[in-house]
Amino acid sequence: MDKSSENNRHVYWNPYFGGFLLGLLIIFTFYMTGRGLGASGAMKSSVVTLVDKVSHEHTINNAYYSKFVKDDESPMNTWLVFESLGVLAGAFISGSLSGRIGFRVQHSPKITSRRRLVFALFGGILFGLGAQIARGCTSGAALSGMAVLSTGGFITMLAIFGTAYLFAYFFRKNWI
């Protein structure tokens, strides 16, 4: 790797520039599709598909899975799954251009990677659970909700960031 990309690895866009482009993208998304962005929806579709593969009987008998299982098509055939495939590709392109690609576990030097992975798993479980209860995550509920002044979107945003600040003290060793 040449020296310039080594130095640029942690140089990111100005946050206001990134935010401005993201705002334009949300406008474009609503203008085209009438809906906002999302992320956790694709993971839900993946879970529904996996469970459906293991036991179709179980998915049709479960009141939640059955909402997303259709007889004639795969539960993966949703807008958010295609959008998320785009997210993976887009992030890969951006990471490639800046030399940020590589398998590693990122963590504070004060903790072990094992501890980082345990907390990542635990945090993911909570986020997955919470995103189902609130019908969307930071993208689908909070950001896309706020773009159309949805009351639920604002409440979810305040609950996410408010609680994260409240609990930040207990997880400080992982980050600072």
Added chain:
Amino acid sequence: MGPLIPNGILTNEWNIIIAVLIGLAFGFILEASGFSSSRKLAGVFYGYDFAVLKVFFTAAVVSVIGLYYMDYLGWIDMGMLYVHPTYLWAAIIGGAIMGVGFVAGGFCPGTSLCAVAIGKLDAWVYVFGIMLGVFIFSEAYSVLEGLYNGSFLGNITLVDSFDIPANYIIFGVTIIALVAFFVSDIVRKRIKKVFY
């Protein structure tokens, strides 16, 4: 005019192509803004990096001003846009659980996908965790159904909730965002730098 696909101006087949293109832009913007780094994301909770706050609120303000302005110009019909429904307690409790997950895991679902794409193994574990969380919710749905479907207030907006016109609300949100940007820069100068 807009939204184009619900109004039948573009056919439904375009939906999938547009989904991939929008996703591409979304992933690129998030990764280029540094959202594939959990340590950068977590900075917002400890005051050493406010990129999350700045990107998130800039995007919210730009999008809400843009959409309402396009509605005013007659380019888009706000009434046809999907408004995220308000289930009061589900939004609060679900949001609170996500908040703990955010500060424990250092990602949210969208950002974790970006980190997965550039090979962060902690993000792979995080996404696996999200899928486990979805699985737990689905299996426990009979217990959580009351919370999930309860306290439904409709697809309401802040205009309905506070009964004040949208332009005042948007102006207020913009002022709050600008104050938050200003305060975050002051806080960051006082907090010990964290290198990551």
